[in-house]
Amino acid sequence: xxxxxxxxxxxxxxxxxxxxxxxxxxxxxxxxxxxxxxxxxxxxxxxxxxxxxxxxxxxxxxxxxxxxxxxxxxxxxxxxxxxxxxxxxxx
Numbered sequence: 001x002x003x004x005x006x007x008x009x010x011x012x013x014x015x016x017x018x019x020x021x022x023x024x025x026x027x028x029x030x031x032x033x034x035x036x037x038x039x040x041x042x043x044x045x046x047x048x049x050x051x052x053x054x055x056x057x058x059x060x061x062x063x064x065x066x067x068x069x070x071x072x073x074x075x076x077x078x079x080x081x082x083x084x085x086x087x088x089x090x091x
Contacts, residue, residue: 033068 028044028051035041038058045052053065063073072082 031068032065039063 025044028046029041032044032051032053035055036057039055041053042056042062043052043054050067055063055065057063057073057075059075061074063075063078064071072078
């Protein structure tokens with residue numbers, strides 16, 4: 001019994017310490033799709049139902065990614081798309 005406990009502690013303590021040494025966003029950043037070369041993460045948050053990532057692109061624009069899917073950006077083509085999406089239908 002004592003030998004099994006010592007063997008279990010020998011394996012589990014280093015594994016737990018290794019896990020605790022990882023940065024808080026380690027799992028989140030590994031589950032998101034890879035970013036293009038000129039794009040850097042600004043913020044990444046995990047909610048109850050989603051993972052939200054905000055990135056900055058080399059030209060200074062930003063992008064919003066929810067659950068791995070791009071939702072919007074500050075680039076001109078994205079603004080144009082979102083404006084069309086939000087326009088009311090004419091009667």
